[in-house]
């Protein structure tokens with residue numbers, strides 16, 4: 033079964049310009065997302081996940097510079113236009129963020145906000161019709177009592193409900209790709225489970241593709257068809273979810289998996305990855321994970337490992353896995 | 359987690375945006391000139407308005423008098439230059455005095471709350487209910503002309519804004535976990551206020567205050583222009599414009615150059631304020647929704 | 655029976671809802687509504703529940719940051735609201751806290767040295783050199799070195815900042831540290847580091863912990879006893895093994911099934927809790943969980959269940975286990 037590719041990211045590199053110098057936040061990142069697929073971007077803070085998401089959504093901040101690369105959405109490379117005007121809109125891509133409170137203007141009722149978007153994008157002018165559509169979207173995200181939500185101010189709703197409202201707004205433009213940047217990180221586990229469930233349902237019902245960003249491999253496994261592991265702005269490993277869970281190759285991926293508290297193992301000391309991320313202004317010459325890696329070899333310090341397809345549909349960038357030794 | 363320095367990003371943005379850089383240069387130039395003007399004016403006596411020279415009346419700009427002369431034959435360049443000192447004094451005086459009243463009111467109301475807090479904020483709200491410029495005009499007219507009276511009148515119409523800002527900030531800071539941490543450490547209320555609450559609550563206010571100087575200069579000029587500000591022959595820009603106004607038909611420069619000075623300075627301050635505000639709140643998250651036409 | 659280190663007896667905290675200038679009270683937020691438990695010396699007790707269930711309020715009452723509405727807190731058998739002077743200072747020193755977001759719990763304008771020196775200066779008499787040595791040793795204990803002394807919070811990573819907060823909490827040699835969601839704001843990889851550090855410190859310094867979290871998955875790595883709360887009331891409590899092996903209350907079970915564990919993704923039966931907790935202003939009558947409970951019965955809506963004991967330590971409040 034080959035599905036249509038909805039998004040291709042090729043060789044994407046993004047810098048942030050700050051006074052001290054240049055933060056090389058994303059380096060040579062390539063991946064694809066199929067129609068109706070959920071791809072997870074996983075890594076610790078600072079690995080460049082948000083930057084990739086923002087670049088695809090066309091919402092990079094002022095001081096970001098896309099150094100090179102292509103972002104091909106539904107067969108069209110829109111980056112070439114984007115370079116000139118970073119805010120060119122790609123209206124079938126939508127992004128939602130970790131903190132729903134910061135996304136919604138506190139001065140307006142939820143209904144006004146969502147009606148506005150509908151008016152703009154669905155070109156509906158009849159107020160009754162707009163209201164109906166808005167309520168429909170609020171129902172689609174399984175909000176109880178959509179009427180009440182419609183008439184509420186953001187501060188009157190809880191974090192979980194607000195995140196649903198934001199998803200409803202995102203859906204109202206009928207996106208083909210939804211970028212979800214840690215949408216559950218600020219929520220309780222129970223609410224997190226609800227939101228993940230909702231996203232999976234929406235994917236099934238609407239066929240929307242999702243790029244889901246998280247720092248928790250456990251969450252990624254819960255929702256993702258495919259998982260991409262990032263570290264310090266680069267892709268370290270990529271595979272289908274089950275493959276990555278049961279056959280993780282990169283020592284970093286294995287570390288991330290060991291960090292997740294398990295429910296089925298009785299008691300053990302929780303494993304952790306010692307150390308912290310390197311200075312992004314001066315990335316090490318070889319493998320960037322070398323200082324934290326328990327299996328580092330001499331070569332790791334000097335030669336950067338390439339991302340290779342070591343197993344079928346399973347890419348990894350690590351000197352432990354070299355094609356000629358396969 | 360954020361590991362880059364906030365201030366550095368702000369600075370780098372300013373440097374990246376040419377308009378912000380220009381505004382920064384204008385503001386710096388204004389401050390430098392304001393401080394040095396009394397010592398560098400080419401015709402000090404003209405500048406202070408101590409003499410007049412009938413033969414030199416209404417001379418257009420020339421090499422000798424780059425901005426021409428005024429109705430009493432005084433060198434306009436010297437007067438406008440010295441005017442920057444007065445504007446600086448007024449700006450610092452008004453904002454300083456307004457802070458002096460606003461900060462204690464805001465901090466006490468915000469930190470202790472309760473009845474006293476409510477009362478203080480009610481009084482503040484009462485002042486805020488008047489249009490500030492109107493209040494300043496009435497006060498200035500009542501107090502009479504003069505530099506000090508002008509400063510007092512403006513400061514009285516100004517402080518409620520700071521009281522409100524400090525109040526909101528104090529309230530926010532007071533509920534921060536690091537205040538709880540200080541209480542757990544055993545610090546007394548007074549010490550917590552002095553060491554944690556006030557410094558953290560005041561930073562945004564101080565930034566705001568520095569950027570408000572442009573507006574203070576503009577309002578002072580306005581008051582002087584309508585005749586309730588400083589006394590002649592003080593070379594205050596607003597007064598200079600008003601003096602030049604009478605002869606605008608045949609000696610345009612007398613009103614024009616002080617007016618230009620006001621415009622440049624105020625625009626400089628306001629652009630800088632905008633740049634700082636924008637970079638302090640990049641509204642990264644909101645860009646998308648804004649693009650969609652969501653109300654922001 | 656010996657006296658516990660800390661005994662919480664029928665704790666209630668109601669926040670009045672005020673309106674208007676005169677502050678007329680129109681109702682109460684019943685944040686904590688009758689909670690009792692003990693913490694022994696060297697014991698780790700976890701309080702687990704969704705946000706809004708009153709966990710932080712319990713912590714603030716113990717830390718004397720909030721006044722109790724009702725009930726008692728006994729420290730070594732003494733009522734802490736009656737402590738005065740030196741005894742009160744000793745109590746405050748003995749109970750310390752670590753909060754959720756380290757960047758909010760460290761004053762952004764102070765460097766690490768000043769942050770750590772603040773409580774020490776107030777409570778101990780040390781010379782300058784002794785102070786410096788002591789603070790360096792604190793940093794060592796939490797796995798940081800002296801180079802951090804003059805850094806500001808914004809120069810630290812989340813994990814490092816939380817280590818500083820932990821160093822501050824142990825600086826006064828406390829008996830009990832309240833950990834309010836200490837890892838919720840951190841990356842999973844860092845979460846493990848912090849939990850391990852906390853476990854090590856506990857053994858080294860013979861501390862008690864009150865761990866507050868909404869995530870049942872982390873408690874087993876560290877706690878001896880678990881208390882599950884919902885809307886200001888205890889739903890179930892017991893030894894960690896008891897709760898983890900055999901969660902009885904439907905609420906505990908849903909908390910379990912919400913944990914994202916990749917390896918049980920297919921085998922696990924997920925109970926996704928619908929909706930949000932009701933408002934603590936007007937909590938539901940009867941069992942507070944009945945509005946969301948998958949096993950709700952008629953009786954649950956009318957009457958609050960009594961305590962059902964499954965062992966001397968394992969208690970649950972649920973009608974499912976009442977014999978007819």
Ligand SMILES: Nc1ncnc2c1ncn2[C@@H]1O[C@H](COP(=O)(O)OP(=O)(O)O)[C@@H](O)[C@H]1O
Nearest residue numbers: 048055057077078079080081082083093312361
């Ligand atoms: N606006 C910005 N200016 C400068 N540096 C930034 C900016 N946004 C992010 N960064 C830096 O870029 C790197 C990657 O950040 P980000 O994409 O947010 O990572 P993640 O989402 O994986 O945590 C980090 O080192 C971060 O500090």
Ligand SMILES: Nc1ncnc2c1ncn2[C@@H]1O[C@H](COP(=O)(O)OP(=O)(O)O)[C@@H](O)[C@H]1O
Nearest residue numbers: 669683685704705706707708709710711712934
């Ligand atoms: N100072 C306060 N004033 C009024 N209501 C409060 C206050 N603090 C907490 N609450 C309310 O009490 C309830 C319990 O809050 P909290 O103890 O923070 O719960 P948790 O820590 O379990 O999330 C919530 O409904 C919250 O809104």
Ligand SMILES: [Mg+2]
Nearest residue numbers: 081082083213
């Ligand atoms: Mg991010």
Ligand SMILES: [Mg+2]
Nearest residue numbers: 705709710834
């Ligand atoms: Mg809490």
